[in-house]
Amino acid sequence: SPLTKASSILIVGAGTWGCSTALHLARRGYTNVTVLDPYPVPSPISAGNDLNKIVELGSSSSDDENETFVTRALLDAATNGWLYDPVFAPYYHDTGYIVAATTPEGRRHLDEREDASEATGFEQLTTAADFRKTMPEGILTGDFPGWRGWWKRKGAGWAHARKSMESAANEAKRLGVHFVTGSPEGEVKRLLYEEDDVKGAVTADDKEHRGDRTILCAGANSNALFDFRGQLRPTAWTLAHVRMSPDEAKLYRNLPVLFNIERGFFMEPDEDDSDLKICDEHPGYCNWTTDAMGTRTSTPFATHQIPKEAETRVRGFLKEAMPHLADREFSFARICWCADTPDRSFLISKHPDYPSLVLGVGGSGHGFSYIPAIGGFISDCMEGTLDHRIAQSFRWRPETAVGRKWDDLQERFGPDGSNRVMDFQSITEWTTTGPNL
Numbered sequence: 435s436p437l438t439k440a441s442s443i444l445i446v447g448a449g450t451w452g453c454s455t456a457l458h459l460a461r462r463g464y465t466n467v468t469v470l471d472p473y474p475v476p477s478p479i480s481a482g483n484d485l486n487k488i489v490e491l492g493s494s495s496s497d498d499e500n501e502t503f504v505t506r507a508l509l510d511a512a513t514n515g516w517l518y519d520p521v522f523a524p525y526y527h528d529t530g531y532i533v534a535a536t537t538p539e540g541r542r543h544l545d546e547r548e549d550a551s552e553a554t555g556f557e558q559l560t561t562a563a564d565f566r567k568t569m570p571e572g573i574l575t576g577d578f579p580g581w582r583g584w585w586k587r588k589g590a591g592w593a594h595a596r597k598s599m600e601s602a603a604n605e606a607k608r609l610g611v612h613f614v615t616g617s618p619e620g621e622v623k624r625l626l627y628e629e630d631d632v633k634g635a636v637t638a639d640d641k642e643h644r645g646d647r648t649i650l651c652a653g654a655n656s657n658a659l660f661d662f663r664g665q666l667r668p669t670a671w672t673l674a675h676v677r678m679s680p681d682e683a684k685l686y687r688n689l690p691v692l693f694n695i696e697r698g699f700f701m702e703p704d705e706d707d708s709d710l711k712i713c714d715e716h717p718g719y720c721n722w723t724t725d726a727m728g729t730r731t732s733t734p735f736a737t738h739q740i741p742k743e744a745e746t747r748v749r750g751f752l753k754e755a756m757p758h759l760a761d762r763e764f765s766f767a768r769i770c771w772c773a774d775t776p777d778r779s780f781l782i783s784k785h786p787d788y789p790s791l792v793l794g795v796g797g798s799g800h801g802f803s804y805i806p807a808i809g810g811f812i813s814d815c816m817e818g819t820l821d822h823r824i825a826q827s828f829r830w831r832p833e834t835a836v837g838r839k840w841d842d843l844q845e846r847f848g849p850d851g852s853n854r855v856m857d858f859q860s861i862t863e864w865t866t867t868g869p870n871l
């Protein structure tokens with residue numbers, strides 16, 4: 435049926451992209467928008483339910499003309515949201531960004547792919563002393579062995595992830611979007627197929643939710659709800675928190691993000707619990723099973739623990755940068771799922787066979803920073819007005835996943851021994867941090 439502002443729109447997933455899409459549709463005047471999720475916002479399994487995420491504003495350069503346009507369009511729209519949209523601006527902190535690497539290969543990647551150079555507004559950091567003086571004395575006490583990097587003082591930083599997502603959901607609700615959350619009533623079991631089209635979704639209580647359009651935004655779990663023909667690889671990363679004392683929390687304010695692409699990253703402690711989050715860096719974990727036909731599937735699961743080897747990496751990163759924190763007990767840990775496409779570009783597209791189905795997936799490790807804007811592009815896609823260059827980059831592209839190399843590093847790095855995609859099936863030792871789920 436032709437799309438009108440009164441059409442019923444069903445969004446599957448109230449995570450990062452689902453909340454953004456709900457907000458953008460409501461702002462465009464859609465009056466019949468429903469969002470389904472097995473959990474109320476913030477869902478404990480949403481990749482966006484996190485203290486903080488790295489955000490880079492501004493523009494980037496590339497040799498590919500289309501890519502430059504697409505990258506710029508997305509960055510400009512997101513930047514506008516972080517700086518001027520009252521729903522998101524309170525949660526963005528322009529504290530600067532330090533990006534570093536250790537090996538020659540890692541450094542090459544920094545200069546080429548991360549586009550860090552003086553021309554793009556970065557200052558070079560070559561010695562341990564250079565790194566230490568990027569923060570107040572007493573924070574970066576490490577030796578930074580082999581580290582080389584770049585510091586951008588403005589135009590990058592971090593956003594409070596959970597609060598940005600809640601803010602988007604609250605504004606969407608205020609504008610009339612209906613959230614059906616909790617299990618079974620919000621948990622989608624399957625899409626509703628009728629007349630060669632998708633006409634909504636069926637939840638775990640066997641209720642049919644009909645939609646003139648259905649937008650699938652279930653993150654890594656989308657792969658279980660629709661056949662993506664290999665375009666999504668659910669992959670998990672690991673994070674841990676250490677708790678700071680009130681005095682420490684005062685010292686650790688307004689810090690630039692510190693990211694070594696082969697070691698890990700941290701941002702300043704959060705304002706509520708003074709928890710400092712650390713992610714160890716690696717090419718990710720899958721949870722592989724192989725069926726009788728030989729098809730490999732990585733299936734997400736939730737736990738508030740991380741593999742012991744990830745704990746060792748977190749502590750290894752701390753030893754190099756902040757050794758005084760390296761032995762501190764974790765106050766929290768979890769694995770967090772994303773979904774990588776083969777080229778790590780987003781997948782925002784109608785489906786060629788199901789005209790009423792819109793796909794908004796494929797965060798590929800960098801999908802949070804676009805929360806202010808991504809729902810606008812997904813809405814454009816639904817309305818058929820998405821710029822053709824963006825539509826081309828983010829199209830349904832199963833041909834790119836034929837014979838997919840499932841163990842491809844996808845341009846990610848880890849320290850020695852973990853510079854590979856790892857498999858949860860072979861992990862026997864886990865942390866025992868705090869309460870589990």
Ligand code: FAD
Pocket residue numbers: 446447448449450451452470471472473477478479480481482483486487488489620621622623651652653654655656670671672673713770771772794795796797798799800801802803804
């Ligand atoms: P999610 O936010 O995960 O949302 C999926 C939603 O679907 C959830 O709410 C879930 O409850 C719901 N759902 C699941 N199953 C069902 C079902 N059956 N029915 C209905 N709903 C369902 N990006 C950055 O830009 N900067 C960063 O610094 C950064 N750091 C990251 C660090 C880690 C450790 C990880 C894992 C990711 C990071 N990312 C970062 C990537 C970013 O978090 C993701 O790209 C983004 O959050 C993905 O959003 P999403 O909406 O696709 O998925």
